[in-house]
Amino acid sequence: MQPMDSLIVTNPFLEAVALACERDWRMLFDGLDFSLSPGDMLQVVGPNGSGKTSLLRLLAGLMQPTAGEVRLKGRSLERQRGELARHLLWIGHAAGIKGLLTAEENLTWLCALHRPAGRDEIWQSLASVGLRGFEDVPCHTLSAGQQRRVALARLYLDPAPLWILDEPFTALDKSGVAQLERHLREHCERGGMVVLTTHHHLLDKPDTFRELDLGQRAA
Numbered sequence: 001m002q003p004m005d006s007l008i009v010t011n012p013f014l015e016a017v018a019l020a021c022e023r024d025w026r027m028l029f030d031g032l033d034f035s036l037s038p039g040d041m042l043q044v045v046g047p048n049g050s051g052k053t054s055l056l057r058l059l060a061g062l063m064q065p066t067a068g069e070v071r072l073k074g075r076s077l078e079r080q081r082g083e084l085a086r087h088l089l090w091i092g093h094a095a096g097i098k099g100l101l102t103a104e105e106n107l108t109w110l111c112a113l114h115r116p117a118g119r120d121e122i123w124q125s126l127a128s129v130g131l132r133g134f135e136d137v138p139c140h141t142l143s144a145g146q147q148r149r150v151a152l153a154r155l156y157l158d159p160a161p162l163w164i165l166d167e168p169f170t171a172l173d174k175s176g177v178a179q180l181e182r183h184l185r186e187h188c189e190r191g192g193m194v195v196l197t198t199h200h201h202l203l204d205k206p207d208t209f210r211e212l213d214l215g216q217r218a219a
């Protein structure tokens, strides 16, 4: 893991300041203020189309806000995308798994972007998400839930302290949901941070858990 001590800062790690987002001439939200510090978990909720994915993309520096700004350790994210990338693990709702590659090949490729992982480590991560014996199988032959598990194996490999996860529970069965909830809570208890969207009601949460309802903030 990235040393969490390096995240002890006087400013929050990540902040949304008067953040606004307009798409297709529609204002999804504006005047959004919140902050995220080591240990925090934030669940973004709201109806379909309320802007949850858009907000996550803004926080990850993948989109520009219409107004306001995202700050990383007190300074505008604008000039610090590289710095954020060193601390961020982003898993989008499409999971990002290539069907023609095996589970191991997918993870080798995905990890290479941040911190290359060895075969043993990757196999261990696949075992952690219940995919022992599926390491060499092309992903298009896996079920939707198994493909989601391949993507989530990165949560056992990537040292990034900030996890931004768009609908990570999609297609998971009951035990997969419980295991992921526990893993996210433990990450926060170690000083990591999680921002996620899900329509799922979380049962196993850290004390720092907060909810942001975009449905109540529609502009």
Ligand SMILES: Nc1ncnc2c1ncn2[C@@H]1O[C@H](COP(=O)(O)OP(=O)(O)OP(=O)(O)O)[C@@H](O)[C@H]1O
Residues within 6 Å of the ligand: 023, 024, 028, 046, 047, 048, 049, 050, 051, 052, 053, 054, 055
């Ligand atoms: N690439 C895009 N170009 C233009 N508009 C977009 C784009 N992606 C999303 N939108 C619009 O932005 C609005 C918010 O979309 P977004 O995906 O952020 O919502 P969401 O709350 O995550 O929805 P859901 O719960 O359905 O996943 C929608 O009206 C959508 O049509």
